[in-house]
Amino acid sequence: xxxxxxxxxxxxxxxxxxxxxxxxxxxxxxxxxxxxxxxxxxxxxxxxxxxxxxxxxxxxxxxxxxxxxxxxxxxxxxxxxxxxxxxxxxxxxxxxxxxxxxxxxxxxxxxxxxxxxxxxxxxxxxxxxxxxxxxxxxxxxxxxxxxxxxxxxxxxxxxxxxxxxxxxxxxxxxxxxxxxxxxxxxxxxxxxxxxxxxxxxxxxxxxxxxxxxxxxxxxxxxxxxxxxxxxxxxxxxxxxxxxxxxxxxxxxxx
Amino acid sequence: xxxxxxxxxxxxxxxxxxxxxxxxxxxxxxxxxxxxxxxxxxxxxxxxxxxxxxxxxxxxxxxxxxxxxxxxxxxxxxxxxxxxxxxxxxxxxxxxxxxxxxxxxxxxxxxxxxxxxxxxxxxxxxxxxxxxxxxxxxxxxxxxx
Numbered sequence: 001x002x003x004x005x006x007x008x009x010x011x012x013x014x015x016x017x018x019x020x021x022x023x024x025x026x027x028x029x030x031x032x033x034x035x036x037x038x039x040x041x042x043x044x045x046x047x048x049x050x051x052x053x054x055x056x057x058x059x060x061x062x063x064x065x066x067x068x069x070x071x072x073x074x075x076x077x078x079x080x081x082x083x084x085x086x087x088x089x090x091x092x093x094x095x096x097x098x099x100x101x102x103x104x105x106x107x108x109x110x111x112x113x114x115x116x117x118x119x120x121x122x123x124x125x126x127x128x129x130x131x132x133x134x135x136x137x138x139x140x141x142x143x144x145x146x147x148x149x150x151x152x153x154x155x156x157x158x159x160x161x162x163x164x165x166x167x168x169x170x171x172x173x174x175x176x177x178x179x180x181x182x183x184x185x186x187x188x189x190x191x192x193x194x195x196x197x198x199x200x201x202x203x204x205x206x207x208x209x210x211x212x213x214x215x216x217x218x219x220x221x222x223x224x225x226x227x228x229x230x231x232x233x234x235x236x237x238x239x240x241x242x243x244x245x246x247x248x249x250x251x252x253x254x
Numbered sequence: 255x256x257x258x259x260x261x262x263x264x265x266x267x268x269x270x271x272x273x274x275x276x277x278x279x280x281x282x283x284x285x286x287x288x289x290x291x292x293x294x295x296x297x298x299x300x301x302x303x304x305x306x307x308x309x310x311x312x313x314x315x316x317x318x319x320x321x322x323x324x325x326x327x328x329x330x331x332x333x334x335x336x337x338x339x340x341x342x343x344x345x346x347x348x349x350x351x352x353x354x355x356x357x358x359x360x361x362x363x364x365x366x367x368x369x370x371x372x373x374x375x376x377x378x379x380x381x382x383x384x385x386x387x388x389x390x391x392x393x394x395x396x397x398x399x
Contacts, residue, residue, distance in 0.1 A: 001292050001398045003372025004379055006273055008290070008394045011383035014279040017396035029273040030396075041330030043397050044346070047337035053346050057395075061356075064279040064393065087330040133335050135298055136321040164302065172302060172323060175331075183335050194330040234305075237328050 002028035016060050018043050018075075020086075029070040032063040037078040039194070040086045045079055047192060088198025090238050096216040101152070104213060108149040110206040115145060115177075118184045125187030134179045137161070137172035144177045145210070152213040156223065167225050174211055174235055181207060198237065211236060280357075280392040288360035288391045290382070292368030293334070293341050293399035294324035307367035308374045310382055315344060315361050325369045329399060341399050360391050368398055 002024055005015040009031050016032040019025050020040050025033045036056070038045055044053040056075060063071050081087075101107075119141075126132045138161060139147065150157040151170055159166040182197045191197060202208040218230035229235055279285070294303040296311035302323035303311075313320065318338060322331065333340040347359045364382045366375055386394070 001368065001372070001396050004290060004292075004366070004375060005394075005396050006275060007372075007376055007379040008383060008386075008396075009275040009277050010272070011380070011387075012277055013383070013386065013391060013394045014277045014285075015394045015396060017398075019398055031273075031276055039330055040328075041399055042333045042340055043399065044340045044343050047333045047340045050339070050346060050349070053339055053343055054350065057343060057346055057350070058355075060395070061282055064282060064285075067276075067278070069276055070273060087328060089328065129336075131318060131338075133321060133331070136302060136323050138299075168302070168305070171325075175322075175327065179331070179335060182332050186332060186336055192332070192336060194332045197332050234325060234327060 002030040002033070005030035005033070014064055016063050018056065018060050025072055029072075031069040032066065032071045033073075034060045034063060035072065035074050037075070039079060039081050041194075042079065045077075082195055085195075088194050088202070088237055090202055090236060092238075094203065094212070096212050098216050098220050101213045101216060104149060104152045104210075107152075107206060107210055107213065108145060111145050111149075111210050114206050115141070115180070118181065121188045122180055122184040125183050128187060129183075132179075132183060134176045134183065137169060137176045139169075139173060139176070141176075141180060144173050144180075148173055148177065148214060149210065151226075152210055152217055154217050154221075156226075167223070167229065170214075171229060171235060174214070177207055177211075181205060202237065282356050283354060284357045285392040286358045286360055286390055287347060287356055287393045287395055288386055288389070289342055289344065289347070289363040290394055290396045291342050291363070291365045291399065293322060293365060293397075294367040295320045295322050295334075295342065295365045297321075303367040306370045308370050308378055309366075310378045311365050312385075313342070313363045313365060315348070315359055315363070324367060324399065334399075342397065347395075357392070360386070360389050362389060
């Protein structure tokens with residue numbers, strides 16, 4: 001983000017950025033930058049709070065009046081996070097081995113029932129919000145669980161989506177399934193707390209258990225890409241707990 | 255920067271950019287503003303971002319039916335599920351335009367995948383610059399996720 005600011009500034013645009021990683025802002029020195037001590041994923045701070053969001057924008061835009069640069073200032077308010085976490089992360093000891101997984105068909109049935117029970121509230125949520133973020137995979141919701149459960153059984157199904165291989169599609173389906181659950185719970189229980197939502201989805205639902213099963217199978221897979229996305233925590237939110245899974249280099253992605 | 259994750263971030267090698275560029279700002283009341291986001295958000299039906307994408311997608315000022323294909327899962331996605339403006343504040347800028355706090359909101363805004371090395375995004379960023387010049391954008395508001 002800081003590098004993009006430098007490029008746009010070189011092309012004759014005045015730029016202002018907001019950012020979370022102060023260490024990088026201090027080193028790269030973008031022309032005008034506002035550091036946010038907020039959880040990642042929330043650069044405007046608070047959903048459905050237009051005044052707070054405009055406050056962030058206004059404080060950032062005030063930097064456009066300052067000269068010379070580089071200008072780096074702190075946003076005056078902090079949105080606290082739990083124990084320094086940037087977002088929800090799985091407990092480090094919640095890692096399955098393939099031999100602990102049990103009957104995947106039974107688990108799949110349980111996820112299907114769970115999902116069916118959520119659907120009425122999910123549809124109401126779309127109605128109320130006028131939008132959903134589900135759909136990056138472009139698969140039908142009813143096809144999510146059958147597709148991903150094949151991976152949990154150690155199979156690699158053919159991608160039904162032209163131009164997108166099976167494993168990148170798996171990642172999008174996993175995120176879509178997660179979003180169905182969290183959008184429903186946000187609507188149903190009026191929750192805006194990513195720690196509660198993350199704990200519920202990943203540690204308490206059958207869907208979370210199925211995704212942890214996929215992670216376990218992927219970590220032992222012969223497929224290098226599958227192994228890599230699991231070990232790099234690109235399927236499950238582990239990164240900010242204690243870094244990537246033990247023995248894995250977080251910066252080793254190629 | 256929260257304590258957890260600090261070690262990983264600090265180990266990343268920041269790109270060495272020429273930081274001597276400086277463009278004087280147009281007064282806000284006259285400024286046309288475009289958002290550049292690194293949230294890897296795009297219109298439903300657009301090609302998904304690949305895992306180390308260096309390219310970009312265009313979002314219209316009034317586009318709201320968006321999906322996210324960012325490679326990373328460790329940051330909170332429940333905020334944007336509730337309100338797009340938490341990550342791409344188009345409605346807020348439109349309100350500020352109506353209130354004459356800013357000159358205008360550009361018709362087009364741009365999203366990248368924040369996971370890639372920004373040096374590899376330079377070609378795309380120059381393409382975006384050309385598009386923004388065609389639209390007479392003055393100010394770029396860069397927003398990460």
